[in-house]
Amino acid sequence: GEDVEQSLFLSVREGDSSVINCTYTDSSSTYLYWYKQEPGAGLQLLTYIFSNMDMKQDQRLTVLLNKKDKHLSLRIADTQTGDSAIYFCAEDAGNTGKLIFGQGTTLQVKP
Amino acid sequence: NAGVTQTPKFRILKIGQSMTLQCTQDMNHNYMYWYRQDPGMGLKLIYYSVGAGITDKGEVPNGYNVSRSTTEDFPLRLELAAPSQTSVYFCASSTQGADQPQHFGDGTRLSIL
Numbered sequence: 625g626e627d628v629e630q631s632l633f634l635s636v637r638e639g640d641s642s643v644i645n646c647t648y649t650d651s652s653s654t655y656l657y658w659y660k661q662e663p664g665a666g667l668q669l670l671t672y673i674f675s676n677m678d679m680k681q682d683q684r685l686t687v688l689l690n691k692k693d694k695h696l697s698l699r700i701a702d703t704q705t706g707d708s709a710i711y712f713c714a715e716d717a718g719n720t721g722k723l724i725f726g727q728g729t730t731l732q733v734k735p
Numbered sequence: 736n737a738g739v740t741q742t743p744k745f746r747i748l749k750i751g752q753s754m755t756l757q758c759t760q761d762m763n764h765n766y767m768y769w770y771r772q773d774p775g776m777g778l779k780l781i782y783y784s785v786g787a788g789i790t791d792k793g794e795v796p797n798g799y800n801v802s803r804s805t806t807e808d809f810p811l812r813l814e815l816a817a818p819s820q821t822s823v824y825f826c827a828s829s830t831q832g833a834d835q836p837q838h839f840g841d842g843t844r845l846s847i848l
Contacts, residue, residue, distance in 0.1 A: 628777070657836075666739070666825055666839030667778070712777055721766060721785075721829070722793065723837065725777030 630713055630726035637734050642700040644729045646713030649694065653715040656689065657723065658698045661710045670698070670711075700731075708733045737761050741826050741840035748816045748847050756811040756843050758826030766829045767809040768837065769793075769801065771822040778825060784809055785831075816847045 627649045636642045648656065654675050659667040673680045673687045673696070680687045686699040700707055710728040717724045742757045760767065765786045770778035780793030784803040798820060800812040809828075813820060823844050827837040
């Protein structure tokens with residue numbers, strides 16, 4: 625079945641770039657997503673990428689997609705303490721609108 | 736607009752009790768979803784609905800039931816609570832289309848003791 629894998633933890637210093645990686649298995653996914661979850665809150669969509677693109681940039685966020693290797697990454701430039709959260713990668717399972725989530729990567733930003 | 740509202744925020748149940756988790760949205764979204772999030776894990780889809788009167792099973796539906804009598808409301812029912820159902824439950828809604836983001840509620844923390 626479909627599966628999405630992420631590393632569990634990343635620690636960076638304020639001002640550095642953060643790169644969060646994700647691998648997925650469903651090659652039919654049309655869209656891939658990055659969600660952010662702050663403590664005690666629901667998930668907030670950060671950005672998404674269409675499967676025929678290999679890069680998308682949105683202010684401090686850059687998404688890279690390697691469809692051949694089924695690898696997705698999220699780069700956050702000039703990481704701030706407010707970026708500390710859990711980041712979830714998700715794929716649209718079989719292009720149905722149903723999302724398959726990874727386990728989440730906890731990003732810790734040290735001052 | 737309130738977005739997606741879930742009640743209650745916290746609840747403790749005894750094994751075998753039943754309860755309904757409420758979810759309502761005011762964005763006129765057709766699609767609604769229920770997820771559970773276990774510690775250190777991603778979200779797992781329990782049930783979803785593509786419109787009033789239509790529901791379907793997700794990845795982990797056992798032990799739960801849903802109904803969708805209106806566009807706004809999508810309650811999740813636990814009939815016989817079990818410790819394995821201790822989790823954080825999230826409701827989400829979206830408009831049709833894979834490029835439309837799902838809007839999430841703040842979650843319901845449920846403990847079964």
